[in-house]
Structures are given as C-alpha cells and as structure tokens.
Amino acid sequence: MFSKVLVANRGEIAIRVIRALEELGIASVAVYSELDRDALHVQRADEAYLLGGPTAAESYLNVERLLEVIKESGAEAVHPGYGFLAENAAFAQALEDAGVTFIGPPASAIESMGSKTSARDLMKKAGVPIVPGTTEPVDTVEDARKIIDAEIGYPVAVKAAGGGGGKGFRVALTADELQEAFEGASREGEKFFSDPTVYLERYLPNPRHVEVQILADKHGNVIHLGERDCSIQRRHQKVIEEAPAPPWVVDEEMRQRIGKIGVDAAKAVDYVGAGTIEGLLSSDTGEYFFLEMNTRVQVEHCVTEMVTGIDIVREGILAAAGEPLSIKQEDVVLRGHAIECRINAENAAKNFAPAPGDIGKYKEPSGPGIRVDSGVGENGVVSPMYDPMVSKLIAWDVDREKATARMIRALGEYEIEGLTTLIPFHETLLKTEDWAKGSTCHDLLEDKEWLKSTAPEVPVGAGGLTSKDEDEDEKITQDYLVEVGGRRFDVKVVGPPPAGGVAVANGAAPAAKKPKRERKSGGGGGGGDTLPSPLQGTVFKVNVEKGATVEEGAIIAIIEAMKMENEITAHKAGVIEELPIEPGQSVSAGDVLAVIKSPEA
Known part of the structure; x- marks a missing residue:
C-alpha cells in the first residue's frame, strides 16, 4: 500500500480524495495555484506545494512542475481526480516512466478512450453498439457535408475527437448550421484538449443520458455498479444526476444489458480503477448506444456510492495499489434512490451565465440522507479561472419521490451569501411535473421564459453588477423577522435602500456590502443603448464591426468564463455606434461591450 499520495487537483474532488486517503492511513500531498493559497483542500492535506500562477496552464496543468513536486514530496502515487490531467495519457506515461503510480487506468487505456474516434472504432470491433456516425476524423466542412448527405442526415452532432464534459459538442439541425457547428466544435477541441479534429454522429433528439459505473482491478476482475441517469443537462453539461434511473426508464433486464456493455467496454482496454461508460438511451426505440468512456472518477460518482454503499474512490486507490476488488458482481445491491444537484455559481435566469465572486456567510444543509461534497467555505472565493462548481448536494431516500422531497428540503436549508447559484433553479425544477414524471426536462431548460x-x-449579476431603469428609483429586497403577539413572521420588503444601510440576503440570493438594486433587463442585458457585460471573463471573439447594423438577438461577442463560451446578444436592433472590445481583452461584469443606437425613423 502507498504511504503518500499526491492529489493533482483542487476543490471538492481534491477534498474527497484526501478524505479517502485519511481513512486508508495514507499521507496526502496537495498542490495549489497562487489563487488557491488559502483553499480548503490545501488546509486539509498533510503537505501542500505551490505549482505556479493563477491560470490552469501555469499550475494544475503544469506537468513539469508537478513532476518536481512529486519528487520533492516523495509521493509514491498520484490521484488526478477529474478534469485537468485526469485523462491525459502523456501525464500517466510520464508518471510510469518516473516510477510513480497513476491512480487510474494505464496510459494505453486513456489513449484508446481519449480520442472519441478511436474509442468508437474500438468499441465497434468489440461488439459494443455505437451511435451511427464516423469512426475517423473529418477534416473539412466540405467533407462533412458529403458524409452527412450520403450516410447520416440531419440533425447531426459535430464532436471534438478529444472532447468531453460538454466541451467540443455542437449540433447542426440543418445544412445551414453545419459550418458554425463544425468550426465551434473544432475550436473548443483545440482550446480545451489541444486537438482540433472532429467527427460526426447522428444526433438523437432528446435521448436519455444513461451511464454505467465500472470498477476494475489488476487481476482481471471487472464489475459494474448499476446505472446513473444524467439526462438533465444544459449546454450538454450535467446539472442533476440520479441513481438508479427512474424504474420506468431502466428495468432490471435493461440494467443487466447495459451493465454488460460497460463491463465489455472496460475489458476491451484492460481497464484498471474507477471509470464510466456513458451511453444514450433512445426514448423512442429503447436502443442503447455507447457514447464515450470517461477514464476517471466522475463528478456524479456520489449518487452511486449512496445507493450501493461502495466507496468508489477508495476502491480506485486500492486497485492502483494492486489490491483485488473488495466486492463481486453478486454483492452489488441497489438500495433506495439518490439525487445530486450541482451547486454551481451560475445564473440560470440569464441562460446559465457564470457568476463568480466572493462568498460571505456559508451554511450547508444536513439531516437524514443528506451529503454535501464541497470545496469552499465561509469567506471563500469562486474564481472565474476555474470550474463554477461550489459543491455537490446529494439526497438519498427509499424511492425517487421521497428523495426528491428530501432534496427540496435540503436546498431550502442551504445558505450561500455573495453568490448567485443554481439553488433557485434546482428548487423550481424539482417541483415541476416534468421532473416528477421523469422527463429529460429538455424543453424547460431551453425555455428562456x-x-x-x-x-x-x-x-444581481456576477461581480456586483447593479443597475436601474432610467425612469425608476433604486430598489432592494430586504428580509425582516418580526414578532407579533408572540408569533414570528418573515417579512419581505421591497423599496429604496436605507441610507448607509446594508441589505442582507438569505439562501441562494447574493449578499452585498452595499445595498443591491433591482435589475431589469432583456435580451443581452442592456438598458437603453448600452450593452453591458453580464459576467466577468475574457473576450474570445467579436462577431460584429463598428458601424454594422444588427437585429435584436444577433450575437455581438463570445465571452469565455469558467470554462464556458457565452454568447452575448444584442438587446435591441440598431447600429453599432461604439465597440470598445477586442479578442483577448478581459472584461468585468457591467463593462460596456457595445453601444447600439436605434435606427432613425
């Protein structure tokens, strides 16, 4: 067994791994960027080492510096968590060459599954059903048109060969949308995975995203832990997951069938450790297709742990150390139902715009069946440099209906001051009929109203953005507790801010160091002629020129923030009179992106 393990990650997953190491009696080594000097994972570990500057490239992706820290600390193994270098075959190979154990699959398995085209080809040869499409990269838009017209048809998904986590995934519903989808998927592939190549798949409208958790050791044992339903997604990224899938979606026969697909896929690449076979389940035909293999622990592994009682992270560490799996397939029993809500610093009401910022008061929910995996605490920071996740909230109960009620209760207990989060979104969604009947909720997540x-x-937008309509006075919402006749009442007052006062927010609503004002906006979020930035980030692309005439809803610019590209659209039709932005420029929430003058009558 290892005596010391370095955790090459940050946030909640770093803390999750450190907890598992503590239980196994293994010393932990944390690494951090300049921005994360005071982060909780740094405080929790037995040792901690600075990697470099604030960006991921300078720190968590800095392989040369990581290798130095591994040698300096004397760590015998590295746990990559998820994201960053978790699926980087070159990093896994570099560790192997240095005599350090990579807690995950061998580099050959990562390489085989890392390219989605080679993975699809390998799975097809292994008899695993794949979504119809190409198994080779498609070089140009013209080549894509020919293949689509001859073999696939529209709608079609254009996907980055090295993609994952919703990155590098674009859909062309018609031939007119192909070029934009092709270029967008290629661009994100280059940006996030250093691989601009793309491939094509038949786009399945509104399928269920059902995945299978697998565990494998170095002795040839491979088992599955049942399925997770991760169909509630925005921008092809998960926001709510549950295990098992609703019983009317996956019955025992289907569970065994897709479980076998997962096991077969893992065996085909001599897998070791914890991994996930992601698949698409057709709502119309019941067909199940291999989508991709994530060669790492998943964000949503928690719900599977809750219904099986199996510590997936610990099993992965033990497998890497050469230990056999502690459970056999016949030992796996699913009990009850678990739901996970990702508590991200995002504003769902503004099309899930990232909302990084400082945290004030912070209080997590608790009680029966509640688990919170978090990477921040009171007075912490959610930086625009990294993923927008604050925490993962998991609720377990005997069935889906009761687990839903428990989750709603827990969401109501959560207190996060200073940030706009997805808590109100989760509360609203879980109370809908769509959720109750187990739909993918696709229509709701696409409905801006x-x-x-x-x-x-x-x-209030990210970074303290406040504004008021030209003809309205400033307004704030304040909560008061009053007592009348021995009975307590919660009273909400909307009105002008008190002179020198401070508005105190509760639950998911942002707190402020100064009174917050009601903000009313439409389209791109501008008032009058000015189009302000709704978030902090970096201008990735400017789609218009000064003097151009635009329609309401036209894309003005693309701002990258917290690993997401955000399209900023015109809030009105008119002429671009001012355009004080350029690619690569950093902008804060509230900065002017454009001034659009209405055409003269």
Missing part, C-alpha cells in the same frame, strides 16, 4: 422564473430573489 421559464428559466427567468428561477431567478434569485435579489437578481
């Missing part, structure tokens, strides 16, 4: 109904009570 419905999303607006999930706005926090104090709708």
Whole structure:
C-alpha cells in the first residue's frame, strides 16, 4: 500500500480524495495555484506545494512542475481526480516512466478512450453498439457535408475527437448550421484538449443520458455498479444526476444489458480503477448506444456510492495499489434512490451565465440522507479561472419521490451569501411535473421564459453588477423577522435602500456590502443603448464591426468564463455606434461591450 499520495487537483474532488486517503492511513500531498493559497483542500492535506500562477496552464496543468513536486514530496502515487490531467495519457506515461503510480487506468487505456474516434472504432470491433456516425476524423466542412448527405442526415452532432464534459459538442439541425457547428466544435477541441479534429454522429433528439459505473482491478476482475441517469443537462453539461434511473426508464433486464456493455467496454482496454461508460438511451426505440468512456472518477460518482454503499474512490486507490476488488458482481445491491444537484455559481435566469465572486456567510444543509461534497467555505472565493462548481448536494431516500422531497428540503436549508447559484433553479425544477414524471426536462431548460422564473430573489449579476431603469428609483429586497403577539413572521420588503444601510440576503440570493438594486433587463442585458457585460471573463471573439447594423438577438461577442463560451446578444436592433472590445481583452461584469443606437425613423 502507498504511504503518500499526491492529489493533482483542487476543490471538492481534491477534498474527497484526501478524505479517502485519511481513512486508508495514507499521507496526502496537495498542490495549489497562487489563487488557491488559502483553499480548503490545501488546509486539509498533510503537505501542500505551490505549482505556479493563477491560470490552469501555469499550475494544475503544469506537468513539469508537478513532476518536481512529486519528487520533492516523495509521493509514491498520484490521484488526478477529474478534469485537468485526469485523462491525459502523456501525464500517466510520464508518471510510469518516473516510477510513480497513476491512480487510474494505464496510459494505453486513456489513449484508446481519449480520442472519441478511436474509442468508437474500438468499441465497434468489440461488439459494443455505437451511435451511427464516423469512426475517423473529418477534416473539412466540405467533407462533412458529403458524409452527412450520403450516410447520416440531419440533425447531426459535430464532436471534438478529444472532447468531453460538454466541451467540443455542437449540433447542426440543418445544412445551414453545419459550418458554425463544425468550426465551434473544432475550436473548443483545440482550446480545451489541444486537438482540433472532429467527427460526426447522428444526433438523437432528446435521448436519455444513461451511464454505467465500472470498477476494475489488476487481476482481471471487472464489475459494474448499476446505472446513473444524467439526462438533465444544459449546454450538454450535467446539472442533476440520479441513481438508479427512474424504474420506468431502466428495468432490471435493461440494467443487466447495459451493465454488460460497460463491463465489455472496460475489458476491451484492460481497464484498471474507477471509470464510466456513458451511453444514450433512445426514448423512442429503447436502443442503447455507447457514447464515450470517461477514464476517471466522475463528478456524479456520489449518487452511486449512496445507493450501493461502495466507496468508489477508495476502491480506485486500492486497485492502483494492486489490491483485488473488495466486492463481486453478486454483492452489488441497489438500495433506495439518490439525487445530486450541482451547486454551481451560475445564473440560470440569464441562460446559465457564470457568476463568480466572493462568498460571505456559508451554511450547508444536513439531516437524514443528506451529503454535501464541497470545496469552499465561509469567506471563500469562486474564481472565474476555474470550474463554477461550489459543491455537490446529494439526497438519498427509499424511492425517487421521497428523495426528491428530501432534496427540496435540503436546498431550502442551504445558505450561500455573495453568490448567485443554481439553488433557485434546482428548487423550481424539482417541483415541476416534468421532473416528477421523469422527463429529460429538455424543453424547460431551453425555455428562456421559464428559466427567468428561477431567478434569485435579489437578481444581481456576477461581480456586483447593479443597475436601474432610467425612469425608476433604486430598489432592494430586504428580509425582516418580526414578532407579533408572540408569533414570528418573515417579512419581505421591497423599496429604496436605507441610507448607509446594508441589505442582507438569505439562501441562494447574493449578499452585498452595499445595498443591491433591482435589475431589469432583456435580451443581452442592456438598458437603453448600452450593452453591458453580464459576467466577468475574457473576450474570445467579436462577431460584429463598428458601424454594422444588427437585429435584436444577433450575437455581438463570445465571452469565455469558467470554462464556458457565452454568447452575448444584442438587446435591441440598431447600429453599432461604439465597440470598445477586442479578442483577448478581459472584461468585468457591467463593462460596456457595445453601444447600439436605434435606427432613425
């Protein structure tokens, strides 16, 4: 067994791994960027080493510096968590060459599954059903058109060969949308995975995203732990997961069938450790297709742990150390139902715009069946440099209906001051008929009017952005507790801010060091002629020129923030009179992106 393990990650997953190491009696080594000097994972570990500057490239992706720290600390193994270098075959190979154990699959398995095209080809040869499409990269838009017209048809998904986590995934519903989808998927592939190549798949409208958790050791044992339903997604990224899938979606026969697909896929690449076979389940035909293999622990592994009682992270560490799996397939029993809500610093009412910032008061829910995996605490920071996740909230109960009620209760207990989060979104969604009947909720997440109904009570944008309509006075919402006749009442007052006062927000609504004002906006979020940035980030692309005439809803610019590209659209039709931005420029929430003058009558 290892005596010391370095955790090459940050946030909640780093803390999760450190906890497992503590239980196994293994010393932990944390690494951190300049921004994360005071982060909880740094405080929790037995040792901690600075990697470099604030960006991921300078720190968590800096392989040369990581290798130095591994040698300096004397760590015998490295746990990569998820993201960053977790699926980087070159990093796994570099560790192997240095005599350090990579807690995960061998580099050959990562390489085989890392390229989605080679993975699809390998799975097809292994008899695993794949979504119809190409198993070779497609070089140009012209080549893509020919293949689509001859073999696939529209709608079609254009996907980065090295993609994952929703990155490098674009859909062309018609031939007119192909070029934009092709270029967008290739661009994200290059940016996030250093691989611009793309491939094509038949786009399955509104399928269920059902995945299988697998565990494998170095002795040839491979088992599955049942399925997770991860169909609630925005921008092809998961926001709510549950295990098992609703019983009317996956019955025992289907569970055994897709479980075998997962085991067969893992055996085909001599897998070791914890991994996930992701698949698409057709709502119309019941067909199940291999989508991709994530050669790492998943964000949503928690729900499987809750229904099986199996510590997936610990099993992965033991497998890497050469220990056999502690359970056999016949030992795996699913009990009850678990739901996970990702508590991200995002504003669902503004199309899930990232909302990084400082945290004030912070109080996590608790009670029966509640688990919180978090990477921040009171007075912490959610930086725009990294993923927007604050925590993962997991609720377990005997069935789906009761687990839903428990989750709603827990969401109501959560207190996070200073940030706009997805808590109001989760509360609203879990109370809908769509969720109750187990739909993918795709229509709701695409409905901008419905999303607006999930706005926090104090709708303040990221970074303290406040504004007021030209003809309205400033307003704030304040909560008071009053007692009348021995009975307590919660009273909400909307009105002008008190002179020198401080508004105090509760639950998911942002707190403030100064009174917050009601913000009313439409389209791109501008008032009058000015189009302000709704978030902090970096201008990735400017789609218009000064003097151009645009329609309402036209894309003005793309701002990258917290690993996501955000399209900023015109809030009105008119002429671009001012355009004080350029690619590569950093912008804060509230900065002017453009001034659009209405055409003269």
